[in-house]
Amino acid sequence: MAAKHKNVYTEVVDHNLCIGCGLCAGICPNHNLKIEFNNFGEYAATTQGVDCSDTCDLCLRVCPFYDNPDNEDTLGRQLFATLPDVKHTDESGYYLQSFVGYSSVDGHRDNGASGGMATWMLESLLKDNMVDCVACVSPTAEKTALFGFTLCNTPQQVRACSRSCYYPVEMGEVVAHILSHEGRYAVIGLPCACKALRLAMQVSPKLKRRIRFVVGLVCGQAKSAFFAEYICALGGGNPQSLNAVTFRVKSKTRPATDFGMKFACLDDSGSSTEGVIFWSQGMNQVWCDRYFTPNACNFCDDIFAECADAVFMDAWLPKYSSDPRGHNIFLVRSTILRDLLNRCAKDGSLSLDNLDISEAIRSQQPAVNSKRRDITERIRLAGKADQPTPLKRLVLCRDKLSLEGKWLVRTQYLASQRSRTEWVAANKDLSEFSRRLEPDLRHSQRMQRLLKGLGYVPRRIKSLLRKVLR
Ligand SMILES: Cc1cc2nc3c(=O)[nH]c(=O)nc-3n(C[C@H](O)[C@H](O)[C@H](O)COP(=O)(O)OP(=O)(O)OC[C@H]3O[C@@H](n4cnc5c(N)ncnc54)[C@H](O)[C@@H]3O)c2cc1C
Structure with a gap:
């Protein structure tokens, strides 16, 4: 639908650069934007046909793929540069301390994507009364979207949201909820979503006051809903009737790197099929060859969620990745979170070691190469095809x-x-x-x-x- 003035629809969605994070929809004062699946299994903003006011540009100011004056460098600097003992690398952004380890709390590691540290942290924020509510991602009962953001008020609810979700999710309703409900919140997201949250916190004092912690996940690339359908088909299931997915299934006989995706299909006659496909059984090829990767991800230069207070990743180093139970590497950028981690390492609920930042970066070398080297070639290819691209920090490449x-x-x-x-x-x-x-x-x-x-x-x-x- 044609808009009268520049908005996220004309400047980002129309340029095929929307990642569907949902911040614009959550913050739009006219409720003119909604996040819906497009024809490519990706979330994208759609306009609801309401006239925007001529002076409103809020949706653009919070968009992670619009050329805002603030990027991850300037946002990171404003947030973290003045912390005592803070360090910085071009690849990771700011950090106070870098760790490797896992949660020893019952169930976290077994049910977690890697070492269960993200779930541990979100649960601890609730248990220690640092927040009232955590926004994280869980499977849904809906047929249209297999996963979605959910608001958790208890550690048990947070635990039910563990594991990675390689599927589109959006924060529109979460942001709208935070804007209309007093409270202290923690939100977890991919680097693009963390950046969008920080941009939104700049324009909305309410969000700034209420969102106490932004927790990030390292991201090499996101995937459309077609990725899960494709893996389901690879395992002999019918992608047209895909009903449920569990990403990051662990096997005691496989290294952590060879994780699985479990799928369940339910057809109209009520008959169901289930299966698991492991990374080495074909998931690796579609992942690494960037099948079903949204176009916006082709132009993302943030690996370590540089705007987040803490960022969690897999420990993709030979020393740790051979262990099927999983380890995390993580960076903290908040003194409160660093103190919480060090305190709980002492009481035995965490197994933690310090890790040199160069090792953390090395564990993510493929993502670093893709986002800090290959991105220049993708921008060149897009330019050749007259496809618009956002401004990126190419000086780091x-x-x-x-x-x-x-x-x-x-x-x-x-x-x-x-x-x-x-x-x-x-x-x-x-x-x-x-x-x-x-x-x-x-x-x-x-x-x-x-x-x-x-x-x-x-x-x-x-x-x-x-x-x-x-
Ligand atoms: C699309 C995607 C790409 C990734 N790419 C990499 C990579 O290249 N390298 C790497 O080392 N790690 C990557 N990760 C992170 C990794 O998969 C694990 O999530 C991370 O190691 C945390 O593990 P954990 O055991 O601590 O998490 P858990 O304890 O299992 O908790 C995970 C938490 O993350 C939340 N969550 C899951 N998916 C999403 C999502 N899409 N958006 C917001 N919140 C979510 C869950 O609700 C849960 O709260 C990626 C994750 C995603 C979703």
């Missing part, structure tokens, strides 16, 4: 991509774009989907193989090839 690396990025970029449309066009049929995608990706994959094979070619010929093949 120091490493140069090899020619072969550029073709890999090109293949992945193409896969992220084409998989969005072809999954529905193929009627969610696996072999038809691959048949449709193959011709597009073949050329790019051949170029990668050719360049890999040409590894020994003299530099002068390589530079000639570079000019020809760009």
Whole structure:
């Protein structure tokens, strides 16, 4: 629907850059925005046809993919730069302390994505009366969306929300609730959502006063709802009747890196099928090749949720990742949270060790490469196709991509774009989907193989090839 003046719909959704975080919908004073699934299994803002006031630009001021004057650098500086003993790296943003460990509290680790530390922290904030309510993500009973944000007032409710959710979720209703209900809140989110929350807290004193803690998850990329459907199809289920998903199932016989996705399908006749697909059984390929990755994620440069008070990630280092039970690495940027962690490490409810920040960064090397190196190539490719991109911190992208690396990025970029449309066009049929995608990706994959094979070619010929093949 055409809008009369610039808003998130005209400047972000129309440019295919909406991540569907929902902050704009939650804060819009005219209730003119709603977050709904688009045709690509992604959440995006839609307008409700109400006229915006000519002077209102709130939706744009809170959007993480609009060119706001504040980015993760300036927000991080305002929030954390003056903390005593604070440290900073370009990759991680600010941090007070960096840890590796897990929660020893019953059930956290078994039911957690990694070491159960995120659940431990959110539960502790409630137990220690630091907040009244926690907003986190849980499975829903709805057919339209398998996961959604929920407001928890008890530690038991928080515990029921553990595990990662590689599925669209949005915060519109949570933000609207916080605006209309007094209280002290903690909210957990991906880096884009944490940035949007901080931008919203700048424009709304109520949000600033009520949101006491923003807790982040490291993110390499988000996924559309089609990702879960695809994995379900890979496991022999019917994606059209996908009914429930549990991401991050652990197996005692597999390393933590080889986690599973459990699915359940329920068809119209009432018959049900269940299955589990592990990372090494095909999930790895669609994840790493960026199938079903929303376009906005192609232009995100925040790995460590730089605006969050604490950020949790998997311990993807050989020393820890072979243990099926899971470990977390995490950074804290709040003295209150740091003291809470150190106190609970002493009473035995946590197993914690200090970890050098360089190790935390190394554990996320693929995400760092993607968001701080490959992003330059994706911006170039988008520019070539006249697709708008947001302003990014390219000054931090120091490493140069090899020619072969550029073709890999090109293949992945193409896969992220084409998989969005072809999954529905193929009627969610696996072999038809691959048949449709193959011709597009073949050329790019051949170029990668050719360049890999040409590894020994003299530099002068390589530079000639570079000019020809760009
Ligand atoms: C889309 C996505 C991409 C990720 N990419 C990486 C990565 O590249 N590298 C890495 O090391 N880690 C990544 N993570 C984080 C990782 O999967 C774990 O969530 C993290 O290690 C915390 O583990 P835990 O055991 O402490 O969490 P748990 O104790 O299981 O708690 C997880 C908490 O996160 C909340 N949550 C889950 N999904 C979402 C979501 N989508 N939005 C908001 N809140 C949510 C849950 O409600 C729960 O409260 C990603 C997570 C997501 C959702």
